[in-house]
Amino acid sequence: MHSVDFFDTRIIExxxxxxxxxxxxxxxxxxxSTKGAAVRALKGGSWGFTSADGDFDIEKAIRAASELAVGMDERSPQEKVIVKEIATPRVQNPPKVTKNPLDISLEEKVQNLKEIGKHADMNSISSTSAVYRESSYRMLYSDSTGVEGEYEVVRTGFAISAVASRNGIYQAGRESRFGVNGYEIFDKFNANELAEDAARNAIKLLDAKPAKGGNMPVILDPELAGVFAHEAVGHASEADLILEGSSVLENRLGENIASPLITIIDDPTLHEYGHFPFDDEGSQSEKTTIIENGTLKSxxxxxxxxxxxxxxPGHCRAQGYSHPVVRMxxxxxxxxxxxxxxxxxEIGxxxxxxxxxxxxVNTGEGVFQFNAEKGYLIENGELTTLLRDVSLSGKILEILNNVNMVGNDLTMNSGRCGKEGQLVPVTDGSPHLMISRAMVGGA
Amino acid sequence: MYEIAEKALKASMRFGANEAEVYIMESQKTSVNIKKNLIEGAKENIAAGIGIRAIVNGAVGFASTNVMSLIDDTAKSAVSSAMAQEDDPDWKALPSNQKYPSVSGIMDKEIKDMQLDECISHAVEMIGGASTTPDIIVTSGSFSRSHGKRLIMNTNGVEVLEEGTGVSGFADVITSSGETSTAYDFAISRNNDIDFGAIGRNAAELAKRSQGTISIEPCRTEVIMHPFAISDLIENAFMPSIDADNVQKGRSSLTGKIGEAIANERLSIYDSGLLEGGIGTGIADEEGVASQHTTIINKGTFESYLYDTYTAGKDDVKSTGNASRNSYLSTPSVGSRNFVLDYPQSDLIADTDNGIYVNTVIGAHTANGISGDFSVEARNAFTIKNGSLGRPIKSLMISGNIFEILRNINGSGNDVRNVGGTITSSVRVADMSVVG
Incomplete structure (x- = not known):
């Protein structure tokens, strides 16, 4: 019917x-309220992709993608691409939603959010914002090899930010929690307390001092260390970047690339914000060890x-009806x-x-730059002066090797990750890390 | 389109809205992707959807869908989400029917009708341009063309239908021998006038020139920023402060500063929805207010914030025609149209004895949008010695404050670029802090 080597479809509603x-x-x-489809077709080494909003004719979309693939293959033939065969995925142990957000009235949600917002409103706080988001989606996958799968996922969460100001100085504090859960997220986390934390953080930062830049030993808190794991190591381990020649981790499998204290995992089976039962190519989700005791594993x-x-396979994701890309x-x-x-x-x-x-992060050159929300000077083993607008930059491999202590207090943080113009929900996590030498930037 | 729009407005009023607006967009986009010097594939995205704003006692409810059979349900959702809110006394009204200017250069039939063959050849031109420099790989790149229509209709008589085209290309390159170095270049236009070969060529030459780096000592020095670098900082660190919404919410350090000198007296900045062929050009903004030219900084003096209809109503001024939307999925909010930096031009590098030249920065989105403070990593940076570019610099952090940059600008090149919605030449800034 379709003169292509492979095609697959995703319908999302x-x-x-x-x-x-x-x-x-x-x-x-x-x-x-939306519905749409994404179709890929492969002919030889050329991909054709179509996406369509709304009420579509899936056969027509497959034909359109196939025509693109065939057209590309005729005009600029490429080396043949093989799509790995996979087993039909199973939806195992899905997250349980105990309070379906669709069963709760808009009025109640508004009331709840207003209460949270109030907690962020303190003296010295000049403005606050609070956001609540929920989504319920059904995904249907099928491909030309007979693989089929279907799942539903509910995601709910909230974010609070507070801005403190004094004499023309503005500082912001933020807290957010998102997950693959229903309205029970408000039972799991005390949003009112988090709102107060955000406000208190903003107020404290008014008195923070600008940091003095330079090379020095640092300790990263779990949130910033999690961002490092995701941005600097996770992205560099994405195989599409490896193949296009823009990762410092190319040709390094099996090598020691980090301190033996470092093990980095990507695990979509965890019931965190980045969870999925199977990815957007129908591959079963599975825990992947990227670095094990300093050795690059996968x-x-x-x-x-x-x-x-x-x-x-198992790490290919898309935002909505976009084309799937290797993701964390x-x-x-x-x-x-x-x-x-x-x-x-130890640090002194x-x-x-x-x-x-x-x-x-620039994965090709292996350099990164992150801005911390705040910092503290450490003097004689004590946290002393609070610092603002402080950043960390350096080379991924140097930092990985300079880790000389790893904490026992792993904490996860939810967020969204952008790549090729697409945002997908992810979670980053880490315990505290001590790094013997890193470049700190300041004002 | 008109039929659906009228249906949506009628349904909204029937469910209890005082005023209603419907935004319908349809677009078709083709792109051709490059991976590691090869054409990877082609994409076609057909998007169409509708967003409804329903106003009940000043409260604005919004709902959207891309399923045209759900128009009634969507209108109902928009009205119920307005009803779930308290009245808003600051709400004045949706825009009324008005006289629209004429604009030009935003619709190119060649782009509208462009076939796959031509899309592929433009992508091939980028790879070809890069291959004129030895030992360079185009790691990723893309050509894309798009054509779209949007209709804005409201119950106060606004009815704006506009059609436009766009075309763009980008190339990320890396060196394949010697020191690893990367670079990118891109171009965007409403018309079929981009030199795609030059995109590949520029990126490749820059990556090559960036090999053989040296380290430098931390210092304060003059820094020349390429249009890519300065526009990135302006968008992330300055634009939030002139957004009237941020000003009204106490999130701008330009609050109360109208009429004050905030920049070098030779610097002017304006925003315009009328610029010929501009990325943000159109007869109206995204809620149907006629486009205009707004002076933000006039020879150093701060003159205006940017407003949409709601924020303008709150300050009792007229909207500056700056309502923008990302898609039919969201309500309008304040955004720039074509943002233009204007400073007398000269041969900038030749006029600089000692300093640093920065092509791009990474991390500009982490800037503090209120205070204007930023700390970014400079990429493809070079020393400047006696009026010419010197050695590439290995790693460089630039820290500063965007308002200090506006005051300390002391030069501008004659290399104007349209970087998405920001149009600027390279600028030179005195006394910036750099850490190598």
């Missing part, structure tokens, strides 16, 4: 609701990269056995970097 509260007032409520794969490099899920550094107090004692003098305001 669902609803989402967002409530945005600003300074205690509802700023926006939006309700979204890249993250799609069906195409797994066939090419050898490896297991729940990425974390495994616990070591040091206590935070021991790290302080340095900087403690805490929280994250995001960052970027």
């Amino acid at each position: 669902g609803t989402s609701t967002a409530i945005v509260l600003d300074n205690g007032r509802v700023e926006q409520i939006s309700v979204n 890249y993250l794969h799609s069906r195409e990269t797994a066939a090419k490099l050898g490896g297991k 899920s729940n990425t974390y550094i495994e616990n070591g056995n040091s206590r935070f107090e021991e790290m302080l004692e 003098n340095g900087i403690y970097l805490s929280g994250s305001r995001g960052g970027q």
Whole structure:
């Protein structure tokens, strides 16, 4: 019927609701109900892809993708691509939703969010915002080899931010929790307390001092260390980047690339925000060890990269009806056995970097830059002066080798990760890390 | 389109809205992707959807869908989400029917009708351009063309239908021998006038020139920023402060500063929805307000924030035509149209004795959008010695504050680039802190 070597389809249907509260007032409520399809077709070494919004004719979409693939193959033939064969995925141990958000009225959700917003409103706080988001989606996968799968996923969460100001200085504090769960997320986390934490953090930062830059020993808190694991190591282990020649981890499998204290895992089976039962190519989700005791063990794969490099698929994801790309899920550094107090004692003098305001990484050159939410000077093993606008930058492999203590306090943080213009839900995690030497940037 | 729009407005009023607006968009986009010097595949995205704003006692409810059979349900959701909110006394009204300017250069039939063959050849031109430099791999790249239509209709008589095209290309390259170095280049236009070979060529030459790096000592020095670098900082560290919404919510350090000198007296900045062929050009903004030219900084003096209809109503001023949306899935919010930096131009590098040249920065999105503080990693940076580019610099952090940059700008090159919605030449800034 279709003159292609392979095709697959994803049909995604669902609803989402967002409530945005600003300074205690509802700023926006939006309700979204969508349906769409994404189709890939492969001919020789050329991919054709189509996506369609709304009421579509799936046969027509397959034909359109096939025509693109065939057209590309005729005009610029490429080396044949093999798509790894997989077994039909099973939905095992799905997250349980105890309070379906669709059963709770919009009014109750608004009331709840207003209460949370109030807790962030303190003296010195000039503005607050609180956001609630929920989504329920059904995904149907099928491919031309007969693989089929279906699952539903509910994601719910909230974010709070507070801005403190004094004499023209503004500082922000943020807290957010998102997961693969229902409205019970408000039972799991005390959103009111988190709102107060965000506000108190912003107020404290008003008195923070700018950091003095330079090379020095540092301790990273679990949030920033988790961002490092995700941004610097996770992205560099994505096999599509390996294949295109833009990762420092190319040709390093089996090598010691990090301190033996470091083990880094990507595990989509965990019931965290980055969870999925099978990926957007129908591959069963599975725990993958990227680095084990300092040795690079595995890249993250799609069906195409797994066939090419050898490896297991299961890490290929898409936002909505976009084309699937090699991505992370729940990425974390495994616990070591040091206590935070021991790290302080060991480091003597340095900087403690805490929280994250995001960052970027150039996986090709192996360099990264992250901005911490705040920092503290460490003097004689004690946390002293609070610092603001402090950042960490350096070479991925140097930092991995410079880790000389790993904490025993693994903590996970949910967020969204962008790649090729697509955002997908992920979780990063780590215990505290002590690094003997890193580049700290300041104002 | 008109039929669906009228149906959505009628349904919203029937469910109890005082005012309603419908936004319908349809777009078709083709792209051709490059991976490691090869054409990887082609994509076609057909998007169409509808967003409804329903207003009840000043509260704005919003719902969207891409399933046209769900128009009634969507209108109902929009009205119920308005009803779940308290009244908003700050809400004035949706825009009314008005006179629209004419604009040009945003619809190119060649792009609208472009076939797959031509899309592929543009992607091949980028790879070909890069291959003129030895030992370079285009790690990833993409050509894309798009054509779209949008209709904005509301119960106050606004009815704006606009059609436009866009085309863009980018190439990320890496060196395959010697020191590893990367670079990228991109271009975007509304018309079929991009030199795709030059994108590959520029990126490749820059990556090559960035080999053989040296380290430098931390210092304060003059820094010249390429349009890519300065536009990235402007968008992330400056634009949030002129967004009237942030100002009204106490999230801008430009609050109360209208009429004050905040920049070098030779620097002007304006925003315009009327620029010929601009990425943000159109007869109206995304809620149907006529596009205009807004001076933000006039010879160093701060003159205006950017407003959409809601924030303008709150301050009792007229909207500056800056309502923007990402798609039919969201309500409009304040955004720039074509943002233009204007400073007298000269041969900038030749005029600089000693300093640093920075092509791009990474991490600009981590800037503090309120204070304007940033700390970013500079990429493809070079020393400047006696009026010419010197050695590439290995690793460089630049820290500073965007408002200090506006005051300390002391030069601008004659290399104007359209970087998405920001149009600027390279700029030179005195006394910046760099850590090597």
